[in-house]
Amino acid sequence: MTPCGRWREELIDHALDQPASAALSVHLATCSGCAAALADWRARMGQLDAGVRALVVREPAPNLRARVLAEIGSGPTRFPLAWGMRTAIVGAVLIASIVLVTYGVALKKGGAQSTALASAGAALSHWRAPTDVLLENTRY
Ligand SMILES: [Zn+2]
Structure with a gap:
C-alpha cells in the first residue's frame, strides 16, 4: 500500500x-x-x-420555523431579582470607587498646593528688591 x-x-x-x-x-x-x-x-x-x-x-428540522417564531413571540427575557441585586451592588461599588478616587485626588492636590505655598512663602520672606541690594552694596 x-x-x-x-x-x-x-x-x-x-x-x-x-x-x-x-x-x-x-x-x-x-x-x-x-x-x-x-x-x-x-x-x-x-x-x-x-x-x-x-x-x-440536509434540510433543517421541520419544526425550526415554529420554534424560532415562538421564541420571538415570547417577548423580551425578564431578568430575575438576583440580577437586579447584582446590578445594585456593582453600582454601589462603582460609586464608592469614584468617590474615594476623587477624594484621594483632592487630598493629594491640596497637599501639593500647601507645599508649594509654603515654599513660595519662604522664598518671599528672603526676597529683597534689587534696588535695596544695590543701595546696600554701593555706599554713596
Ligand atoms: Zn510504484
Whole structure:
C-alpha cells in the first residue's frame, strides 16, 4: 500500500482526477504498491464526496420555523431579582470607587498646593528688591 516515492505526487494528482501520464500508466500496470495506494485514495475520496453530498442536501428540522417564531413571540427575557441585586451592588461599588478616587485626588492636590505655598512663602520672606541690594552694596 506504500507508493513509490518517485510517483507519489503524480499518483495524488491522478487520484484527484488528473489524467495519468503514459509513464505512470505503465508503472501502475507493474507496481502493486502504487496501484493499491491509488485505489485506497480513490476510495477515501469517494467517502469524502458522499459526506459532502449528505451535508449539502440536509434540510433543517421541520419544526425550526415554529420554534424560532415562538421564541420571538415570547417577548423580551425578564431578568430575575438576583440580577437586579447584582446590578445594585456593582453600582454601589462603582460609586464608592469614584468617590474615594476623587477624594484621594483632592487630598493629594491640596497637599501639593500647601507645599508649594509654603515654599513660595519662604522664598518671599528672603526676597529683597534689587534696588535695596544695590543701595546696600554701593555706599554713596
Ligand atoms: Zn510504484
